[in-house]
Amino acid sequence: MPLTPLDIHNKEFGRRLRGYNEDEVNEFLDQVIKDFEIYLRENKDLQNQVASLQERLDHFANIEETLSKTIIVAQEAADEVRSNAKKEAQLIIKEAEKNADRIINESLVKSRKISLETEELKKQATIYRTRFRTLVEAQMEMLGTDQWDTLDPKEENA
Template identity: 75%
Template structure:
């Protein structure tokens, strides 16, 4: 068991003729030297371990700092990517809306053109029907005139003469 400072302080040497017992003092000093050397070795070992642990701690602190910076950079890149994607999506939506408006406007123009053509065709059909009716009525009038009867009677006379 190592000596404590209290043990050293309270140690009393027996007295002899020439003073302290030299063997006892030497034994005690040997014990102190042995314990002191043991403490010095233990202290050096602990300091070496502390140095290794501090080095590891510094290494891990460095890794932690690097990881933190990497996470921040990754987060910023993700945010930038997200913002760019939003902007691109907005541009795509605006472009799609423009195309949709253009398609709708083109369709409206075409439908108006078709409606005007239909109206024109209806007018032309009405004019054609009116002209055809007038022609038919004129032909019926011609058929109902007395001139046809005289032609028939002249034709009958020509047959009789033959």
């Protein structure tokens, strides 16, 4: 068990002949008691300070651990967002490619339809020109005959 200032104060020494000067010993013991009390108080204060610092250290260690976990969670969330963004971008690209293919196919169908309609119109224009030419030629032929010189209907029937 550690020595206390009270133990020092209550310590009695046996007397002998030619012993130490009792007043000097008591004075020295009083000084030792004062110094010992100072050291005990300082020791107690230092223990309290160490406990307080240890508590703060534990607090900061908890904060550090929490921050580390938060950083890891944030990194994982960022990775997940990045991954989701990539997937969404790929889906958008696939959808755009499908739409592009659909638009191209519709355009090709329309182009073929217009081409067929154009060919049909060319055929109809050729037929019209041929009929019109035949009509004009027939009319020109009529104009070139002598029947116009005589207006007798009897001759026409003959």
